Every structure is written in structure tokens, then in C-alpha cells.
Amino acid sequence: MANPGDNQAEEAGKPSVDEYFKVPSEVFQIGDRLDSDVFFYHQRQYVLFKSRGQTWSVDDGQRLATTGVAELFCRFKSPKEHHEFLHRKLRSIISHPTIPTEKKAKVLYETSGPILTTVYSTPNSGELMQSASNYVKRCIQYLNDRGSIAELFKLSGESLTEHTHALHVSAYSVALGKRVGVNDQTQVYALGLGALLHDIGKSRIDPAILSKPGELDDDEWQLVRQHPEMGEQILYHRDIVPVLSRRIVLEHHERVNGKGYPKGIKSQHHFSRIVAIADCFNTLTSVRPYAKAMTPFDALKFMVQTMRAEFDGELLESFIDMLSN
Numbered sequence: 001m002a003n004p005g006d007n008q009a010e011e012a013g014k015p016s017v018d019e020y021f022k023v024p025s026e027v028f029q030i031g032d033r034l035d036s037d038v039f040f041y042h043q044r045q046y047v048l049f050k051s052r053g054q055t056w057s058v059d060d061g062q063r064l065a066t067t068g069v070a071e072l073f074c075r076f077k078s079p080k081e082h083h084e085f086l087h088r089k090l091r092s093i094i095s096h097p098t099i100p101t102e103k104k105a106k107v108l109y110e111t112s113g114p115i116l117t118t119v120y121s122t123p124n125s126g127e128l129m130q131s132a133s134n135y136v137k138r139c140i141q142y143l144n145d146r147g148s149i150a151e152l153f154k155l156s157g158e159s160l161t162e163h164t165h166a167l168h169v170s171a172y173s174v175a176l177g178k179r180v181g182v183n184d185q186t187q188v189y190a191l192g193l194g195a196l197l198h199d200i201g202k203s204r205i206d207p208a209i210l211s212k213p214g215e216l217d218d219d220e221w222q223l224v225r226q227h228p229e230m231g232e233q234i235l236y237h238r239d240i241v242p243v244l245s246r247r248i249v250l251e252h253h254e255r256v257n258g259k260g261y262p263k264g265i266k267s268q269h270h271f272s273r274i275v276a277i278a279d280c281f282n283t284l285t286s287v288r289p290y291a292k293a294m295t296p297f298d299a300l301k302f303m304v305q306t307m308r309a310e311f312d313g314e315l316l317e318s319f320i321d322m323l324s325n
């Protein structure tokens with residue numbers, strides 16, 4: 001029996017028969033009629049929790065809480081089918097007018113794992129890139145709710161995983177973009193998708209280097225500094241990814257004082273400057289292998305006092321205003 005979730009990252013895009021995939025319990029709403037069997041994993045096997053056709057009830061949520069079951073699974077024929085299921089759930093929850101923003105934030109956060117982990121580990125799959133595109137659309141829709149950034153922000157601070165980092169950077173970037181007047185939906189989408197995929201080039205770097213607790217040596221650092229270009233190359237033939245999103249991926253470590261990488265330019269796109277701020281802030285406020293998480297206040301203070309020359313001053317002020325309100 002495979003370990004839970006193992007099959008998600010493997011053979012992405014290839015059809016298989018009834019494999020088990022992670023499904024966050026938050027996607028099941030009270031009153032939902034289940035369209036597939038739901039399992040949990042116990043003593044090296046999948047155990048049926050609830051059958052297809054049954055209705056999700058209050059008791060089910062309580063039963064999960066009291067038994068300490070953290071993860072649920074459903075069977076699908078392929079990663080594509082799994083993602084389609086998650087997107088159906090995500091769409092109905094995010095667009096629901098009476099579901100509280102807090103709950104929507106939790107669902108967006110919990111689905112970032114199963115959706116974005118496979119996108120980041122299998123970036124050459126067109127189907128999974130479509131999934132990233134759908135996810136950004138839900139993220140943009142979620143941000144129409146009042147207080148959405150604050151609710152999402154409450155879910156940060158944990159260790160810096162690629163999927164939660166991608167979600168936060170995308171959400172902060174879209175919110176900051178809208179705050180400084182980016183209203184055209186095509187532009188908002190390009191910004192959100194570029195931010196979501198900004199570190200996709202890291203999928204080509206040895207995870208041991210990325211999670212190294214100490215200082216990187218020169219060779220390792222040279223390799224890590226290539227991730228913006230690697231990311232741009234990965235996305236080059238993906239029609240679903242706008243040219244502007246690719247530019248963001250390439251430029252998100254460039255700095256306005258020309259001291260960034262890979263090229264050390266000062267002429268980076270406005271959106272790349274937005275993502276640079278969101279990326280830095282989420283990195284500083286998350287637990288990293290080599291550092292503790294800063295409080296939001298300390299992170300912003302550090303960015304203003306120590307890194308100010310690296311960022312667009314007006315954007316940084318707008319970002320601080322946005323997080324203070």
C-alpha cells in the first residue's frame with residue numbers, strides 16, 4: 001500500500017485506475033451529497049469514512065475532530081480528475097454569498113497543498129498548468145470579499161512551504177495591485193498567475209539545497225540564483241501563461257536599485273516590483289530552515305529600514321497601508 005498522497009506527485013497527467021488522493025475535509029459542506037466515497041488513512045490502509053450518496057453532516061466534522069483525523073482521501077482515475085473535483089468544490093465555496101470569509105480562506109489555504117504541490121512538482125504538465133490558472137481565478141474572486149486579506153494573513157507564519165508561499169504571494173500581489181489601481185481583469189490575472197508561479201524554477205533545484213538549514217556555499221547559491229530564469233523557461237511554451245506572467249517570474253528578484261538578480265536591471269515591470277514586495281514579506285513572516293518567522297510589524301520595519309532602496313517606495317507604502325487597514 002502506498003503512503004498517503006504519494007501518488008499525487010507521481011505520473012501526473014497519466015491516467016490510472018482509482019488511486020487515492022488527498023482531499024481537505026474543509027471542502028465538504030454540511031448538507032453536501034457526496035459524489036464519491038471518502039476515506040481516511042489508518043494503520044497503513046485506507047478506511048471508508050463515508051459512502052458516496054450520503055450527506056455530509058455536522059456530526060461528520062465533529063467525528064473528525066474527536067478522532068484526530070487530519071486528512072481525508074477520495075479515489076480518482078488521474079491527477080486531472082482530482083484537480084477538477086477540488087476546483088468544483090473551491091468554486092462553489094468561494095462564490096457562495098453566505099459562507100464566511102474565514103471559512104473561504106481556510107478552504108483556499110487547505111486546497112493550495114493538493115493543487116499547487118503537484119503543479120510545482122510537475123510544471124511541464126499542461127493539465128496542471130490549467131489547474132494553476134483556475135486556482136488564481138478563485139484566489140482573485142476570494143479577494144472581492146471584505147477582510148479577505150486579513151483572514152488569509154491569519155493563516156501565514158507557519159513553515160515556508162512552496163504551496164502556501166505561492167498562495168500568499170499571489171494574494172498579496174493581487175490585493176496590492178488592485179489597491180494601486182490595477183483593475184483590468186486580464187492584467188489582474190497575469191499578475192496573480194505570475195505571482196503564483198514565481199518560484200516554479202525551484203522545481204529544478206535539489207530540495208536538499210533549498211531546505212539547507214545553514215549558509216549556502218558559492219556553488220549552491222549560484223544554482224539557486226538561476227531559479228527565475230529556469231522558471232521563465234519552464235513556462236515558455238505554455239500558452240495559458242501570459243507573457244507578462246513569465247516576465248514577473250523572471251524579474252521577481254530584480255531590485256529597483258539594480259542590486260537584484262539574475263540581470264541586475266532597474267527597469268523591471270511594475271508588477272514584478274509588486275511581487276518582489278509580497279515575496280519578501282511572506283518569506284520574512286514565515287518560518288524558514290535558517291531563521292524564525294518575524295512578526296508582520298518587524299518584517300515591515302525591516303523592509304523599510306534595511307531594504308528600502310531595493311523596493312519601489314510608493315508600492316511599499318501602499319503595501320504597509322493595505323496591511324494596516
Ligand SMILES: [Fe+2]
Binds near residue numbers: 199227252
Ligand atoms: Fe524566488
Ligand SMILES: [Fe+2]
Binds near residue numbers: 165169198199279
Ligand atoms: Fe518566493
